[in-house]
Each structure stands twice: as C-alpha cells, then as structure tokens.
Amino acid sequence: MKDIRxxxxxxxxxxxxxxxxxxxxxxxxxxxxxxxxLAKTTDFxxxxxxxxxxxxxxxxxLKRLAEEEIARAAEAVKDMAGRASQAKTAPKLDLTxxxxxHSVGCLHPxxxxxxxxxxxFQGMGFMVLTGxxxxxxxxxxxxxxxxxxxxxxxxxxxxxxxxxxxxRTHTSANxxxxxxxxxxxxxxxxxxxxFRYEAIDASHENTFYQLEGLLVDRGxxxxxxxxxxxxxxxQVFHRDVTVRLRPGFxxxxxxxxxLDLQCVLCGGQGCSTCGDGWIELIPCGLVHPRVLxxxxxxxxxxxxxxxxxxxxxxxxxxxxxxxxxxxxxxxxRFYEQFPAAV
Ligand code: FA5
Numbered sequence: 001m002k003d004i005r006x007x008x009x010x011x012x013x014x015x016x017x018x019x020x021x022x023x024x025x026x027x028x029x030x031x032x033x034x035x036x037x038l039a040k041t042t043d044f045x046x047x048x049x050x051x052x053x054x055x056x057x058x059x060x061x062l063k064r065l066a067e068e069e070i071a072r073a074a075e076a077v078k079d080m081a082g083r084a085s086q087a088k089t090a091p092k093l094d095l096t097x098x099x100x101x102h103s104v105g106c107l108h109p110x111x112x113x114x115x116x117x118x119x120x121f122q123g124m125g126f127m128v129l130t131g132x133x134x135x136x137x138x139x140x141x142x143x144x145x146x147x148x149x150x151x152x153x154x155x156x157x158x159x160x161x162x163x164x165x166x167x168r169t170h171t172s173a174n175x176x177x178x179x180x181x182x183x184x185x186x187x188x189x190x191x192x193x194x195f196r197y198e199a200i201d202a203s204h205e206n207t208f209y210q211l212e213g214l215l216v217d218r219g220x221x222x223x224x225x226x227x228x229x230x231x232x233x234x235q236v237f238h239r240d241v242t243v244r245l246r247p248g249f250x251x252x253x254x255x256x257x258x259l260d261l262q263c264v265l266c267g268g269q270g271c272s273t274c275g276d277g278w279i280e281l282i283p284c285g286l287v288h289p290r291v292l293x294x295x296x297x298x299x300x301x302x303x304x305x306x307x308x309x310x311x312x313x314x315x316x317x318x319x320x321x322x323x324x325x326x327x328x329x330x331x332x333r334f335y336e337q338f339p340a341a342v
Pocket of ligand 1: 256
C-alpha cells in the first residue's frame with residue numbers, strides 16, 4: 001500500500017494536463033486500477049479482526065487521499081490550461097510601441113466665426129434666433145416683397161420640395177417670422193444654412209451659411225446701419241480692412257447696398273477666389289416698409305435695417321481659405337488647422 005501511495009503521488013506530480021490527470025485516475029482508481037485491484041484481491045478471510053480493521057482503514061485512507069489529490073490536480077491543470085490559452089490569444093504588451101494618443105475634435109471654422117459674431121452682436125443687444133431650413137414660400141419670398149412673378153426670384157435658384165415648400169435660399173426668410181413674433185422695437189441675428197441650386201466654384205456652394213441681422217426701432221437710418229457694420233468688421237478682423245459700399249438691389253430693402261470686402265487673399269489684386277479683388281460680403285439696406293407691414297409693424301413709428309452676411313465667405317476671408325469647397329469637404333486635415341476658439 002505504501003509503494004502504491006508513493007508511486008501514485010509521483011505519477012500525479014508529473015501530470016501536466018487534464019488528460020494526464022485522467023490517466024492517473026484510471027490507473028489507480030479505475031475498474032482495473034491498482035487501488036481498486038488491491039481492495040478486490042486482498043483475502044480478508046486470512047486476516048485477524050484487528051488486521052482487517054487496520055488494513056481496511058488504511059485502504060480507505062489511501063482511496064480518499066487519491067480521490068482528493070486527483071480532484072485538486074484536475075483543478076490545477078484546468079486553471080493552467082485556461083491561462084495558457086488566454087496568453088496565446090491576448091495581445092503581447094510591448095512598452096516600446098509608440099502610443100496611439102487621443103484625437104481631440106475641433107470646431108468647424110464656420111462654427112468658430114458664427115460663435116464670434118454671436119458674441120459681438122449679443123454685445124450690441126441683439127438676440128440670437130434660428131428658423132426652419134425647409135421654409136414656406138411666403139416667408140422666403142412673398143413676405144419679402146418678392147411675389148411669384150417678380151424677376152428677383154431668378155436671382156436665387158431654388159430647391160423646391162414636392163409639397164410646395166423649399167429649402168430656404170437665404171436667412172432673410174426669418175425677418176417676417178421674427179417681426180410677427182416679437183414686434184417692434186427688436187434687434188436679432190439669425191445665423192443658419194441656406195441652399196441654392198448653384199454652379200459650384202471657388203466662392204459658390206449649394207449649401208452655405210449666412211447670418212441675417214434685423215434691427216427695428218424708432219428713427220433708424222443708414223447711419224445706424226453703417227455704424228453697426230463698422231463695429232462688426234473691426235471686431236471680426238482685429239485689423240484694418242478695406243470695404244466699399246455700393247448700391248445694391250433687393251426688393252425687401254430700400255435703399256439697398258452691397259458692402260464688399262477687399263479680398264484679403266490677394267490684397268485687391270484679383271485672384272481665383274475673388275475675381276476682381278472684391279468679395280461680396282454683406283448685402284444690406286433699410287427694411288422695405290412693405291416687409292414691416294407684413295410683420296405687423298406700424299411704419300409711421302418704426303423703421304429698420306437688415307443685412308445678410310455671407311458667413312461662409314467671411315470665414316474664408318478671416319482664415320485665408322482660398323476655396324469654399326473645403327468647408328464641406330469633410331477632410332479632417334483641413335479642419336484640424338483652425339484654432340480651438342477665436
Ligand atoms: C441675399 O441672400 C439677401 N437675402 C441678403 C440681404 C439681407 C440683403 C438683408 C438685404 C437685406 P445674396 O444673394 O447676395 O443676398 O447673398 C448674401 C450673401 O450670401 C452674399 O454676399 C454671399 O456672401 C453669400 N452667398 C450667396 N450665395 C452664395 C453661395 N452660393 N455660396 C456661398 N456664399 C453665398
């Protein structure tokens with residue numbers, strides 16, 4: 001029994017896999033295993049009662065030891081096998097490999113300029129409002145003194161929806177909406193996306209941003225309009241820029257102007273972005289009385305000015321972007337070049 005015990009422990013110590021352990025179990029505790037055979041083949045009748053008791057107890061002890069040791073060994077090799085297969089599939093840790101780092105998102109350059117303008121206009125007491133991008137004809141055209149037979153409609157090629165609505169062609173569509181809602185006096189800006197069926201080039205997109213401004217109060221004149229435009233441009237560019245004001249026609253203003261910015265890319269020499277050295281930036285004028293009336297405003301008391309700043313074009317000039325198509329390109333290498341805030 002002593003020999004069997006020692007041999008059993010030695011065999012078990014060598015068992016390194018679940019299969020080895022099972023083999024040892026069969027060899028000692030199986031039907032023909034040495035411990036089982038010893039119990040079966042011992043002729044108890046030849047033993048004295050004392051010897052019987054002693055032998056029986058030792059045999060039981062050996063059996064229990066064998067069972068316990070096999071159970072323990074089976075657990076141990078199972079753990080080892082699990083760890084080994086995990087180690088095979090787990091990625092190896094190489095501390096010398098350069099880290100991947102986190103890529104930090106950044107604000108879109110148009111968002112940066114929009115936020116800056118909102119700050120500037122809020123400083124002058126303007127509300128920041130928004131309106132729908134899918135608009136009804138009334139607010140985009142008719143209430144702005146552009147009836148359906150007016151040639152001015154041709155100036156803005158439009159995406160019509162099958163239900164008669166349209167993708168707004170300009171943020172001026174917000175004017176009468178706001179007048180109806182807030183009345184006069186009021187001052188607000190409306191940044192947002194506009195859509196036109198355009199031939200695309202370096203300075204024209206089919207989807208671009210404008211920032212509309214509307215101020216209605218008592219005794220508003222062109223002098224107020226020019227003062228606000230000057231305050232705006234000096235704060236946006238943080239330096240002197242050359243502008244020119246020339247007459248411009250829009251049915252919803254009277255008189256109407258075009259405020260052009262001398263191209264900051266070529267210094268006014270003329271380039272592929274501006275053409276003749278000037279960028280049309282802020283059409284503006286005094287709000288046409290008919291528009292005020294559409295908004296329910298008493299024109300004998302109130303007058304106002306409005307402007308429709310090309311936000312995308314302003315971002316081009318501010319950051320020196322030569323091609324408008326880059327803004328909608330989705331190219332991260334372009335976006336990454338802008339500051340986190342302005
Ligand atoms: C208008 O959209 C008028 N609603 C502006 C206005 C508002 C006039 C209030 C008077 C009073 P215009 O079509 O010119 O006007 O567009 C205004 C500005 O939007 C342009 O000066 C230009 O900077 C920008 N813009 C127009 N079309 C595009 C385009 N396809 N791509 C990029 N920017 C454009």
